[in-house]
Amino acid sequence: MALTQRLEFRQSQALVMTPQLMQAIKLLQLSNLDLSAYVEGELERNPLLERPSEGPADGAGGTEAAASEGAESATGDAAEVNGSAAIEDSFDTPIENVFPDSEAPARPAQSEPAAYSEWAGVGSGGREDGDYNLEAFVSAERTLGDHLAEQLSLAIADPVRRIIGQHLIDSVDESGYLVADLAAVAEKLGAPLGEIEAVLATLQGFDPPGVCARNLSECLAIQLKERNRHDPAMQALLARLDLVARRDLAALRRVCGVDDADLAEMIAEIRRLNPKPGLAYGSSVVQPIVPDVFVRAAQDGSWLVELNSDTLPKVLVNQTYYSKVSKTAKGENDKSYLADCLQTATWLIRALDQRAKTILKVSTEIVRQQDAFFAHGVQFLRPLNLKTVADAIGMHESTVSRVTANKYMATRRGIFELKYFFTSSIAASDGGEAHSAEAVRHRIKQLIDAEPADDVLSDDTIVERLREAGIDIARRTVAKYREAMRIPSSVQRRREKQALASAG
Numbered sequence: 001m002a003l004t005q006r007l008e009f010r011q012s013q014a015l016v017m018t019p020q021l022m023q024a025i026k027l028l029q030l031s032n033l034d035l036s037a038y039v040e041g042e043l044e045r046n047p048l049l050e051r052p053s054e055g056p057a058d059g060a061g062g063t064e065a066a067a068s069e070g071a072e073s074a075t076g077d078a079a080e081v082n083g084s085a086a087i088e089d090s091f092d093t094p095i096e097n098v099f100p101d102s103e104a105p106a107r108p109a110q111s112e113p114a115a116y117s118e119w120a121g122v123g124s125g126g127r128e129d130g131d132y133n134l135e136a137f138v139s140a141e142r143t144l145g146d147h148l149a150e151q152l153s154l155a156i157a158d159p160v161r162r163i164i165g166q167h168l169i170d171s172v173d174e175s176g177y178l179v180a181d182l183a184a185v186a187e188k189l190g191a192p193l194g195e196i197e198a199v200l201a202t203l204q205g206f207d208p209p210g211v212c213a214r215n216l217s218e219c220l221a222i223q224l225k226e227r228n229r230h231d232p233a234m235q236a237l238l239a240r241l242d243l244v245a246r247r248d249l250a251a252l253r254r255v256c257g258v259d260d261a262d263l264a265e266m267i268a269e270i271r272r273l274n275p276k277p278g279l280a281y282g283s284s285v286v287q288p289i290v291p292d293v294f295v296r297a298a299q300d301g302s303w304l305v306e307l308n309s310d311t312l313p314k315v316l317v318n319q320t321y322y323s324k325v326s327k328t329a330k331g332e333n334d335k336s337y338l339a340d341c342l343q344t345a346t347w348l349i350r351a352l353d354q355r356a357k358t359i360l361k362v363s364t365e366i367v368r369q370q371d372a373f374f375a376h377g378v379q380f381l382r383p384l385n386l387k388t389v390a391d392a393i394g395m396h397e398s399t400v401s402r403v404t405a406n407k408y409m410a411t412r413r414g415i416f417e418l419k420y421f422f423t424s425s426i427a428a429s430d431g432g433e434a435h436s437a438e439a440v441r442h443r444i445k446q447l448i449d450a451e452p453a454d455d456v457l458s459d460d461t462i463v464e465r466l467r468e469a470g471i472d473i474a475r476r477t478v479a480k481y482r483e484a485m486r487i488p489s490s491v492q493r494r495r496e497k498q499a500l501a502s503a504g
Helices: 019-029 032-045 083-091 144-155 159-170 182-189 193-203 216-226 232-239 241-246 249-256 260-271 277-281 319-328 332-369 371-376 386-393 397-404 437-449 459-468 475-484 490-503
Strands: 293-297 303-307 408-411 414-417
Touching: 019 032, 019 332, 019 397, 032 332, 144 159, 144 193, 144 277, 159 182, 159 193, 182 193, 216 232, 232 241, 232 249, 232 260, 241 249, 249 260, 249 490, 293 332, 303 332, 319 332, 332 371, 332 386, 332 397, 386 397, 437 459, 437 475, 459 475
Parallel strands: 293 408
Antiparallel strands: 293 303, 408 414
16 A cells, blocks of 8 residues: 555634633632732733823823723723823823824813723722821731740740740640640750659640630640639530530430539539630731622612622833833844733733623622522522523623632621522422422521420421421431530530530
């Protein structure tokens, strides 16, 4: 068989993930904190990107933003972009003299210059005032380490023991527990283990009571000694905290050798103690949840959905700087680098605008689907899945899934993650509309909270009550929901409530 050469044309379809598309998908699923960190990195890498406030006062502040065209505002009004007019006003010359290759577009003179994108004024979270933050002048918070170090300087005079004590204080976590191994500390400092333990005993007498403990039992024991309540029965109770967690009161009575009244009093004493004494003296800063979307009631009874402008990064493309440096670029590498920077910057701003529009569109549809929840509460939460929302807004399910990840909605009922509104359905016993799993969990919790001490509801009884309310649910599902809410079984609840009743 002879080998020959020939030319063929083949037509095929393939999905190509361009870098720009991968960037848009990545930005879509980032939280507002991760997005801010990503944009900060792009501002450092790309010289053509800048913040609106970074422009110099000599006229470069009139840069033109490469915002996406036709982006909608939160209320549906289109914002006009007029970077060319800003440049003409800044340089007092027509646009042709600044950018020879550009033509001045015919835009209304009253249009505002683009700062970063049309989403700058969206939402009720934006602040345009220039007031400084008074909280910046508040004195630094007193930490647990500082508090213990001050007591160390008064309690121990020996320099060697002070060094040991300071090393142990540095090993105390924010909850007040010592996380270092004493044997490892002794080996590291070259000191006898007995001396390390002696210094630790001194530290455990510091304020707050229970600090520098190595475990929960030791922390509670230190506080009980402070109150003169560390008797043999209490020691036995602290040695079996696992039985307390399981609410096995019968086993605890045998271990401690006390009756029901004494045991209930001992457990009540334990509950009054502080399991994390160090948190009272400052801890790591807890980052609050910043909502991406605000939902508020309108006068006509509908719901207004707005984006939080504080979570939208404010960046622009400095076209003036690009025009200046592009004229001085001589080598092909320099020209290629500038072109890549301009393309990356333009695509970044377009991706940010597309992300904002997608979040707003998905949030609006969620509010429309869960209107009863916003009006009446969690018991009216409807079953909802990604496909329902995706079909309603003409998007793919994967896009909706990325949008709802790590995004939060602020309502008058609290702040909820967007995924909270997607719950499975539980069939109705009478063949009516299905019930949301979250609404059923809420109803189970209401039934258990309202049960009396002498009539604790079993899982079978809860199933009967729910079926009477029109909810067809199995017993194992009730048990699964109850355990997910960390509600003990009926036997454990009965023991606990009877013990509390006898103690009272």
